Amino acid sequence: MDTKIVLIVGPSGVGKDTLLKSARKELKGEVNFVRRYITRKPDKNEKNYFLDDFAFEILKHNSFFASTWNAHGNYYGIAKNSIKNKVNVISISRSKISDFEKLYDKVYTINITVPKEELRNRLLLRKRESIEEIEKRLNRSYEKIEAKKLIEFDNSKDIEESSKEFINLIKKLSLE
Numbered sequence: 001m002d003t004k005i006v007l008i009v010g011p012s013g014v015g016k017d018t019l020l021k022s023a024r025k026e027l028k029g030e031v032n033f034v035r036r037y038i039t040r041k042p043d044k045n046e047k048n049y050f051l052d053d054f055a056f057e058i059l060k061h062n063s064f065f066a067s068t069w070n071a072h073g074n075y076y077g078i079a080k081n082s083i084k085n086k087v088n089v090i091s092i093s094r095s096k097i098s099d100f101e102k103l104y105d106k107v108y109t110i111n112i113t114v115p116k117e118e119l120r121n122r123l124l125l126r127k128r129e130s131i132e133e134i135e136k137r138l139n140r141s142y143e144k145i146e147a148k149k150l151i152e153f154d155n156s157k158d159i160e161e162s163s164k165e166f167i168n169l170i171k172k173l174s175l176e
């Protein structure tokens with residue numbers, strides 16, 4: 001099978017890691033859920049490699065990563081050697097879609113969305129950031145996403161229903 005890339009993007013708190021956790025449980029035999037390198041500890045829904053800023057810099061300097069970015073004061077990276085010759089699902093910053101489109105032929109981008117009020121509720125319930133930080137995240141304006149193959153995914157339904165839809169979408173893309 002060819003290398004296929006499925007990028008997951010969307011604002012903080014929209015439910016990316018929650019959807020990925022459900023999908024990983026169901027599809028981990030068939031699909032490569034790529035772990036990110038992050039300079040902060042993972043929370044309960046994530047499966048990331050945790051490293052400090054210094055280790056991150058050394059790896060970056062040695063061209064270990066296909067893509068890196070900074071979000072909310074932490075560094076994120078996707079290792080080149082994490083991409084397998086199958087379907088690869090990767091949660092990334094929207095600003096890095098083109099890194100993957102330059103490197104690979106088959107790249108799909110799934111944009112996860114919910115209305116702003118629901119996003120606020122989810123961030124508040126998650127209790128990872130302060131109220132000030134949550135308001136900052138909500139006020140960030142999002143420009144239109146530039147991606148060659150863009151799919152919009154509405155994550156407004158409950159976790160179970162949305163997870164099912166998300167898993168079906170990944171399965172469908174695997175077969176394309």
Ligand SMILES: Nc1ncnc2c1ncn2[C@@H]1O[C@H](COP(=O)(O)OP(=O)(O)OP(=O)(O)O)[C@@H](O)[C@H]1O
Nearest residue numbers: 012013014015016017018122126155157158159162
């Ligand atoms: N469909 C859903 N319905 C209700 N709550 C949800 C749904 N999906 C996720 N949540 C909840 O919303 C909160 C944020 O979800 P999650 O941490 O997965 O977001 P994220 O997009 O990965 O955020 P970040 O980019 O900051 O890591 C969590 O508390 C999660 O339980």
